[in-house]
Structure formats: C-alpha cells, structure tokens
Amino acid sequence: MKAQLEKYFLEQYQHQPGIIVRSPGRVNIIGEHADYNNGFVLPAAIDKAAYIAISLRTDDEIHLTALDLNETFSTTVSALKPIGDISWPNYILGAAAQFLKRNIPLTGFNAVLTSDVPIGAGLSSSAAVECATVFALNHLLETNISRIEMVSMAQKAEHEYAGVMCGIMDQFASMMGQANQVIKLDCRSLTYEYVPFKLDGIKIVLLNTNVKHSLASSEYNTRRLECMEAVKMIQAHYPAVVSLRDATVEMLDQYVLPFNPIVYKRSRFVIDEMDRLNQACQFLKQDNIAELGKCMFKTHEGLSVQYEVSCKELDFLVHFVQSRKEVIGARMMGGGFGGCTINLVKEDQIDSLINSIKPAYEAAMGLPLDYYIASIQNGTEIV
Ligand code: GLA
Secondary structure (H helix, E strand, O other): OHHHHHHHHHHHHOOOOOEEEEEEEEEEOOOOOOHHHOOEEOEEEEEEEEEEEEEEOOOOEEEEEEOOOOEEEEEEHHHOOOOOOOOHHHHHHHHHHHHHHOOOOOOOEEEEEEEOOOOOOOOOHHHHHHHHHHHHHHHHOOOOOOHHHHHHHHHHHHHHHHOOOOOOHHHHHHHHOEOOEEEEEEOOOOOEEEEEOOOOOEEEEEEEEEEEOOHHHHHHHHHHHHHHHHHHHHHOOOOOOOOHHHOOHHHHHHHOOOOOHHHHHHHHHHHHHHHHHHHHHHHHHOOOHHHHHHHHHHHHHHHHHOOOOOOHHHHHHHHHHHOOOOEEEEEEOOOOOEEEEEEEEEHHHHHHHHHHHHHHHHHHHOOOOEEEEEOEOOOOEEO
C-alpha cells in the first residue's frame, strides 16, 4: 500500500509525500447508538484502513486525489467549505478546516487517498479518512495536538462537512485503537479502558449486505433528536437529567410513555442497551463468550424493533445465523439501514457458514453477500 501510494503521489505531484498515515475502520462489539446519549461503547480498530499521503505547499492551493475512484478535486484554503454532494473530498476538507477553526495557520497541501475500508458498510470509512487527515496535518504543521483532541476534530469534520451528527465512537476507535483489544469508552467523560479481545478459536466475521440506504444520515439525525426529546420530557421533572445516560426506565415510563410512544421506544432501547453493554463487558472479562453472544442478539432485536434502524437484509442475516451453533453472537452494526452484521463465529466453521448463508442471502435478497474476517489492529499511525 505504502509503495503504491508513494509512486502515485510522485507521478501526480512530482515530489515525495511529506507523510503517509494509516487510519483504520472500526467494529463495535456492543453499545449501539449509545455514544451520542453519553453512554458506553465497545469498539475496536480493524485491519482495513484509509491511507493518506500528504505534503504541504507554500501557496494556499489544495489538490486532492482519490486513487481508488480515479477522481481529483482542487480548492484553496481561503475557499474551504463543504462541497455539494457528500463525497470523499468533504472528509479531508472538513478535517483541514478544523485547524483554521483553532486559528492554526494552514497552508495548501497535496494529498492522495486510498482505502480498503468498504464504503457504506458501517465500518466507518469516513471516520478513517478524517482521522488520517487530522493526524497527518497535525504532524506536518507541527501543532502537537493530543490524540483525544484530534478525535474531536475528526468528529467535527463529519458534523460540519458531511452533515451527519455522529457521536464520538468511530473517530475514537480509529484514532485510539490497539491491536487485540477492544476499547470500553465512556462517551460522557471520554475515559476509556482497553479490554483484551482474544477469543480462542473464534473470529469476528463481517457480513456485508451491500445495502447502502439513502435514509442512513437523515434517519440517524432523527434518532438523535428523538433521544433529545425524551431527555427534554424528563428534564421538566428532573433538571439534572441532561442525557439518556442519566435517565431510568421508571422516568421513561412516567414522563415519556404516556405522551409519545415512538420517543419511548427509542429511548427505552438506549437505556436497555446501556445495561446490556455493562453485562456484556462483565461476560467478556469472565471469558463467558456464550452470554456475550446472547447480548449481541438482543441488541439486534432492539435495534430492529425498538430503534427501527435495521432493514430486511440485515434482519435476514441475523435471523439466519441465530440457530447456527457455530455463531456465538450476531447483530447489525453501526448507524443502520444497511452495511454489515458483526458475527462471532467458530473459526473452523466459517467456510461452511459462508457456503450456506451466501447463496441463501443472494437468492432471497437479490444482492451479493460479501464477507470479511476482521482482526483487531492499532489505530491511526504513520506508515
Ligand atoms: C454511526 C455513528 C456513531 C454511532 C453509531 C451507532 O456509526 O457515526 O457515532 O452513533 O452510528 O452506534
């Protein structure tokens, strides 16, 4: 990857890149739609990543190339703004804009981007690009910004340039990941703990529905608003409740259920999911994988029925594996409406699982099924 990127950069810009940074996609074991509700999540960085080669310029021109798409885009630092359709330059431009917002003088730059994180698969391909860009520019501009602060800059890039009001999880996992560990992250305080994730004879298998729903970002933002609505309804009686992290089922039953059943379903899922994450972490620490797997199936059920962010293709995949002994746990992952399911599968039976689920899915849904065996790797780094 490095050699290919260097070669291409040289051809494109007639000089060597100043830096090449790798920043990975992520999985999340459990704790979905919890981050923007100030709860806990359990993500990890994976072996699929975005790579960006960058060098600073002496003028204020910005030249970008997406190697995989064979597309280029140019602008200037003084004209930095989100571009119309959400597309790859926004992730880079949004990240660069964060330096200006901090009054850090930004020069122009040349960049080449490549990535093997599948796009729209719920593996945070955009967070990977945002983190890689922030990290590379921080290094080249010698701004010495901490990793945690870079996480928040990358998140702002997504808010301001991609229009998705995402939580902190994806960028945190990409930037802070460590090989063979999942991150138990408290999204309220941003304190975190690495928990070893070495499951004997079990692998993380990602099954990609190949569904990319246009609903994803608008419905995501709606869910966020629905959660805030629940908080507002409770806050009228308990002013100290500032997020669903502070709310209880009793509060929801009393102050939300009678007035807004939809908002109740959404917020009830979030509170149940926060509980589930705590149980799941205990099970993981006790090596009780069977119970961890059951928690994952319950999360899927909640995401599908209460939070309503699943789709028939995701449900098909989870229901298919639910009765299979080789699958310890499975659920849809990420924002929803398409993308991948995450499955914990007995290693020696992955092939037979794929051989049966792939034709069944393709026949029933009329879409190809892709799969990846993910390993847990380090977060953002120079290559
Ligand atoms: C997307 C967002 C994250 C998180 C998940 C759902 O991946 O970017 O911040 O909210 O959805 O858990």
